[in-house]
Amino acid sequence: MSNYKVIKTVVLTEKSSAAMEDQNKYTFKVASSANKIEIANAVQKIFNVKVQSVNTMNYTGKKKRQRTAMAGKKANWKKAIVTLKSGEIINLY
Numbered sequence: 001m002s003n004y005k006v007i008k009t010v011v012l013t014e015k016s017s018a019a020m021e022d023q024n025k026y027t028f029k030v031a032s033s034a035n036k037i038e039i040a041n042a043v044q045k046i047f048n049v050k051v052q053s054v055n056t057m058n059y060t061g062k063k064k065r066q067r068t069a070m071a072g073k074k075a076n077w078k079k080a081i082v083t084l085k086s087g088e089i090i091n092l093y
Helices: 014-023 036-047
Strands: 007-010 025-030 051-059 063-066 070-073 077-084
Touching: 007 036, 014 025, 025 036, 036 051, 036 077
Parallel strands: none
Antiparallel strands: 007 025, 025 077, 051 077, 063 070
16 A cells, blocks of 8 residues: 555644644544554655654544435544654644
């Protein structure tokens, strides 16, 4: 799998921004089929940094309704929190 198919996007929330500054942890939305080793390799190749650890979480898509008859569901997705070695940084801005 291509590195750019493994890492879909960066998650920028208030909580993830605080983790970036304080704990050197970066949050990414990743492919559901990707494992921790693939995620670590993709981050190292794309951003040219050293990865210390990767934690992953699977999220179930929320149920959504429009009006009364239209029922649907958002897509399931996977989140990865990547901890970089000390001294490493990713410039996202």
